[in-house]
Amino acid sequence: MDRIILKGMKFYGYHGVSPRERELGGNFVVDVELYLDLKKAGREDDISLTVDYSRVFGIVKEKITCRSYNLLEAAAEEISSDILKSFPVRETVVGIKKINTGLEGSYEYMGVEIRRQSSLKQNEGKGN
Template identity: 55%
Template sequence: MDRLILKGMEFYGYHGVLPQEQHLGQRFIVDVELSLDLATAGRTDDPEQTVNYARVFRVVEEVVTGAPCRLIEAVAEKVAGAILEHFPVSEVLVRVKKPGAPVPGHFAYMGVEIRRRR
């Protein structure tokens, strides 16, 4: 299966278990990989035969900047559901990264990855 990849989308949201995360908010980085057949789009060079990246970005943005969740697992689940609802894809992989997680120590990010199919 072919894939469309949107990597490193950054948004500000209010997700987290701790009160300060829900009050102050923080940066989230989201990657999505959409599985679909891109052969017709490749052969015809017709934008109607693929998924509009800008629309995918907006859908992800609406979820991440929208209603707060306690868990990034819930954020990832909402992103996956919205993509499956709005786009003709057979599978979606979603990564939600939390670079500012309130955990002592040095790390690039903490995150989750989920894969959902139709």
């Protein structure tokens, strides 16, 4: 399976369970992988046969910068759901890293990664 990768998208957002996190905000890094067949797009050099990266970036940016979530899991679910609804993608992997959590100690980041499949994949070969 082919994949499109959008890695290291950086945003400032207001997500977290604690009121402090939601007031002060923090830095987030989002990675998205999209699994789909890219053969036809590659052969024909046609953007309409693939996924427009700028539209995926826009979905991620809107969710991270314009919304507020208690959980990174919720943000990742919404990003994945919007991508699967908007594009002919079989599977998504969405990772969100919270760079500054306010916790004491030494760490690079804390985050989540989810993998979701399109109903298109589940219905493949069934005439749908």
